[in-house]
Amino acid sequence: MRNHIAVARCLCGVFVLAFLCLGGRGSAQVPDWPAERPPRSLPASAIRFPPYQIRTLPNGLQVVAVLHHEQPAVSMRMVVGTGSASDPKDKLGLARLLASLLDQGTQGTQGTISRSAAELNDAIDSIGGLMGAGAASDLSFVNMVVMKDSFEPGMRMLSDMVERPAFAPEEIDRQRQQLLSLLRVSLEDPAYLASAVVDRLVFGFNPYGMPDTGTPQSLAGITRDDLVAFHQKYFVPNNAIFAIVGDVTADEAFDTAARVFGPWPSREVSRERFADPPASTRRLVVVDKPDSTQTEIRVGTLGIPRNHSDFMPLNLAIRILGGEGSNRLHQVLRTDRGLTYGAQADMVTRKEGGGIVAETNTRSDATGEVLRLIVDEFSRLQRERVSEGELASAKAYMTGSFPLTIETPDSIALQVLNVMFYGLPLEELQTFRERVNRVTVGDIERVARFYLKPDAVSVALVGNASAFVNQLRGVGFGRFETIAIEDLDLLTPDFRKAGAAPRAARAQFPGVPARPASPVLVLAGFRQAVAAEEGAKARALLDRMIAAKGGLATLQGIRSIRAVTGATMTSPAGTGGTIEAQTTTYLQYPDRVRVETRGPQGLQVQVYDGKRGWVRDHGGLHDVPDAALRDMASSLRRDTVAALLAAERGELRARLLPDVKDGDGALRHALELSSPTLEPLVLYVDPGTGLIVKQAYVARAPGQPLVEELFSDYRPVDGLIVSFAAEVRADGKPVVTRRLNEIAINATLDPALFARP
Numbered sequence: 001m002r003n004h005i006a007v008a009r010c011l012c013g014v015f016v017l018a019f020l021c022l023g024g025r026g027s028a029q030v031p032d033w034p035a036e037r038p039p040r041s042l043p044a045s046a047i048r049f050p051p052y053q054i055r056t057l058p059n060g061l062q063v064v065a066v067l068h069h070e071q072p073a074v075s076m077r078m079v080v081g082t083g084s085a086s087d088p089k090d091k092l093g094l095a096r097l098l099a100s101l102l103d104q105g106t107q108g109t110q111g112t113i114s115r116s117a118a119e120l121n122d123a124i125d126s127i128g129g130l131m132g133a134g135a136a137s138d139l140s141f142v143n144m145v146v147m148k149d150s151f152e153p154g155m156r157m158l159s160d161m162v163e164r165p166a167f168a169p170e171e172i173d174r175q176r177q178q179l180l181s182l183l184r185v186s187l188e189d190p191a192y193l194a195s196a197v198v199d200r201l202v203f204g205f206n207p208y209g210m211p212d213t214g215t216p217q218s219l220a221g222i223t224r225d226d227l228v229a230f231h232q233k234y235f236v237p238n239n240a241i242f243a244i245v246g247d248v249t250a251d252e253a254f255d256t257a258a259r260v261f262g263p264w265p266s267r268e269v270s271r272e273r274f275a276d277p278p279a280s281t282r283r284l285v286v287v288d289k290p291d292s293t294q295t296e297i298r299v300g301t302l303g304i305p306r307n308h309s310d311f312m313p314l315n316l317a318i319r320i321l322g323g324e325g326s327n328r329l330h331q332v333l334r335t336d337r338g339l340t341y342g343a344q345a346d347m348v349t350r351k352e353g354g355g356i357v358a359e360t361n362t363r364s365d366a367t368g369e370v371l372r373l374i375v376d377e378f379s380r381l382q383r384e385r386v387s388e389g390e391l392a393s394a395k396a397y398m399t400g401s402f403p404l405t406i407e408t409p410d411s412i413a414l415q416v417l418n419v420m421f422y423g424l425p426l427e428e429l430q431t432f433r434e435r436v437n438r439v440t441v442g443d444i445e446r447v448a449r450f451y452l453k454p455d456a457v458s459v460a461l462v463g464n465a466s467a468f469v470n471q472l473r474g475v476g477f478g479r480f481e482t483i484a485i486e487d488l489d490l491l492t493p494d495f496r497k498a499g500a501a502p503r504a505a506r507a508q509f510p511g512v513p514a515r516p517a518s519p520v521l522v523l524a525g526f527r528q529a530v531a532a533e534e535g536a537k538a539r540a541l542l543d544r545m546i547a548a549k550g551g552l553a554t555l556q557g558i559r560s561i562r563a564v565t566g567a568t569m570t571s572p573a574g575t576g577g578t579i580e581a582q583t584t585t586y587l588q589y590p591d592r593v594r595v596e597t598r599g600p601q602g603l604q605v606q607v608y609d610g611k612r613g614w615v616r617d618h619g620g621l622h623d624v625p626d627a628a629l630r631d632m633a634s635s636l637r638r639d640t641v642a643a644l645l646a647a648e649r650g651e652l653r654a655r656l657l658p659d660v661k662d663g664d665g666a667l668r669h670a671l672e673l674s675s676p677t678l679e680p681l682v683l684y685v686d687p688g689t690g691l692i693v694k695q696a697y698v699a700r701a702p703g704q705p706l707v708e709e710l711f712s713d714y715r716p717v718d719g720l721i722v723s724f725a726a727e728v729r730a731d732g733k734p735v736v737t738r739r740l741n742e743i744a745i746n747a748t749l750d751p752a753l754f755a756r757p
Contacts, residue, residue: 049406050431052416053250055259059266060238063376064416064426065253066245074151074246075409076158077143079417084212085137085274085352093179093214093220098137098165098227102142105166106157107329120157129154131463137208138351139421142233144408148247155260162235163264167227176451179265183213190289190462192298193488195359197285198298200490201458202355204278204684211490238266243416246409247729267649274352277302280456284472285495286479287488288465295463296359299374301453303347303354306422311349312435313443314451316394318347320444321381322358325397326390328377329358337368337373351422356452364464368471371459375476378454383660383670385445385732399433426458446698446706449682454658538654540673541685546644548690555641560749561587563741570735591636593756608632609754621757637683640692641720647673659684666695689714691721706731718745 052066084095091297092523104117115123124131127150133142142161146154196211203209214222227289242261244253266525289730304310321689322329322345329343343360358378362370406412406429420425428435461468465482472480487500546552563583569579581599591610604617613624613632624632636642646652662684669685684694707730711723 013106015737028033032551050245050412052426053612054426057064057262058236059262059264061237061257061264062259062420063254063261064243064420065248065256066243066409066416067248067250067252068245068412068414069247071409072148072247073145073147073409074148074244074248075143076155076242076244077410077413077417078158078162078240078242079139079421080162080235080271081139081239081421082230083135083137083139083351084210086230086234086271087207087210087214089224091214092210092218094218094222094226094230095140096212096214097134097172097175097179097219097222098230099133099140100379101167101171101227102133102140102161102165103131104175105168105172106148106160107164107166111647114166115160116166116168120161124690127153129157131157131161135212137212143410143413149224151248151252152256152260155256158276159260161468162240165231167224167231168580169224172224176222177313179213180216180219183216183219186213188295190287190292191361193287193485194296194298194460194462195357197287197460197462197488197495198357198458198492199355200495201283201285201460201561202277202300202302202357203353204275206275206277206353208274208350208353209277214355214532215491226290229750234269236265236269237261239269241417241420243413243420245413245416253569277353280453280458282458282477284459284461284477286465286469286482286483287460287462287485289462289485290466291465292463292621293364294361295370295461295468296361297367297370297374298357298359299371299378299551300355300458300460301410301451301456303356303451304349305351306349307351307424308354308435310447310451313439314447316391316398316436316439317381317386317444317448318345318356319394319398320386320390320602321345321377323394324401325641326337326392328380328726329360329374332373333360333362333370337369339363339370343374355691361756364467365582367461367463367468368475370470371461371477372475375454375457378452378457381448382452382454383658385441388441391441391444393441394438398436402432415683440731442706442733445593446496446731449696449706450680450698455656529644536656538656541656541669542644542647542654543664544690545685546648546672546693548721549640549644549692550716550720552648555645557746558641558720559589559746561585562742562744562747563587563740565738565740566753567736567738570733586749586753587639588749588754590642593632593636594753607754607756608636608703609756612756614645614756618697621742634678637678638695638697643673643683651675652678660684670755708732717743720745 042677050066050068052064054062054064056062075164082095083093103120104342105120106115124144127146129144129146129150131142131144134140142158144154144158198212200209242257244257252540276536308314320326320328321342327344329345333340333343340360340362342359345356345358348355349355358374360370360374406415415429416426419428459477462485469480469482472478481494483495485498487497488495489500490498492498543678546555565583565585567581567583569581579599582596583598584596586594591608593608595606597606598604602618604615606615607613608624608629613629615622615624637646643652647654652673652675655672655674657672660668660670662668667687669687671683671685672680673683674680679698682696684696685691691714692711694708694710696706698706707728710727711725711731713725714723716722722740722743725738727737728735
């Protein structure tokens, strides 16, 4: 079967057809106004990543040497695959405390010198070096920068810090007190609290949702034995990556690393499986800080891990929403409305997951308006294609700033370790500009619709609650939880310390007792109330769609369909012209379909009997592989009749999305149907007729295009309202149009039609 032909959706909105060809592109040149423009920017300079080599020592330590001879200096960075996400539940802050102690003294062993914190600092100063250590969610790190003539002594000091930290009791107490002092300040800081609360809302009790700084109670309970045990468990060579960047040869780098780190014994590293984050759901938590004159606002949802194939397009989409090079949020909130000094959105990508968070602050009396505008921008990114110019600006910033991140040995080492730690090919650094520039407007639209959940965002507001809570119902957040700042506990399901009573529980949780027996019941009641309200609205739209299609009884009475259509298909990209074909489709509900297509290449027959699939053409009879069988099954489930009935039975989840406007400005309702085995299908509905005018989904095809099917010319046929004209687009480009010529409902179909020859 030719690789430009694939099983695809039928275009009439009732049954399944077979043809999806990617077409060419046309464009019209429209002169910009004014005619005079600023001077063009200089062409981007080539990215020249220095040569590198990678080796793995016998003990499992990965070593990468990057040769960079512009300065007589060497940067050494090591990352260890453990961070705050590995903290025991009752020892939060352990990884951060341990990392703060790595450069605070080392133990001596054969051939090395035991050093106190002061002595270690003096030794680094004596060779003109710089050192540091720290921890993040997924990793801990130690770095050292020295002149070339101190390369091996500097590496030996780094080895002592990683392998033999002293964990001196007096240094533990000193570092603990510093962390506690910082934490006490943070717990009074609205910005810190808003970010901590939204992380908990987005990730739940997954480790990424826990405060990596720990709590006063958890930090106080960490002992030296805890630190030693954590270090022994995770700080092993087979759990580390070591980058050497600078004025050395590859042989010098690897030989020295083998001498210094070769004796470091490896051990098996066992890891606990992370708890899965909760499904995205709408929830708003207000932390009441009565002395605040401003409100810190965070709006978040789940994202993707760093090594996800959609990282680049989603990264650009979030930059357009609120990052460098575009920033719609700043434009709307700061430039247009003057409601804040700045706003941004970030994509946090970690090893096992990620999040998307928009943040800003505003005066108390504007809280509701700002929250509404932020959520509206999430929705706008989904329902309106970004312009080519907007995407170009975001791309230009990313590609223009990237060379600055690989200018010095230390910055190169940081980039190298980041790529290697997340299991990505090091070649990505060399091809960065090409990968950015390959992202299209269609890619942005696809990832925005797939990953952003404007109707299921988590919201944290920290400020003077009495000044803004009465605004929330008017902007779509009628249900929320209010917690006094002194009662806030990030480690409980309802964010309240034990014994703290919910405020105004009846007003916030209709139908839930004002003083329930357990805080968990309050949380459950809140979620049930939100789900009930959203579910009722989605169900009402679904019922209207079913009625417009002919009514539930009519849809339930359909057993089979036979249809004849004529189709005009855009030729594969680069060949130009169109292809005309006539297709006869036999659909036996619930799961059998036969498609006979007669085109320039002759007759092609495609059959799916619910379990197996095959194709017959001039090349003979071919079985359909398993991946294509899954696509056939999904295509059948996207059939309009089948999808509406499955949603009516509750087999597909119906989720109401914000209204959108078509290209002609017409308002459309939007309903998403999905299940664990069916990726989201979005139906766009004419408010006047209740008929589906478009549906969209992401195809399982190279590049994962966003497929849109536009339906028109509805006519009644035996009680069923059928679309007689349709158009398919892939990533916004026309693929095929079809005309329905004949249709017979509940005609008797010969079982032999679906039998394999």
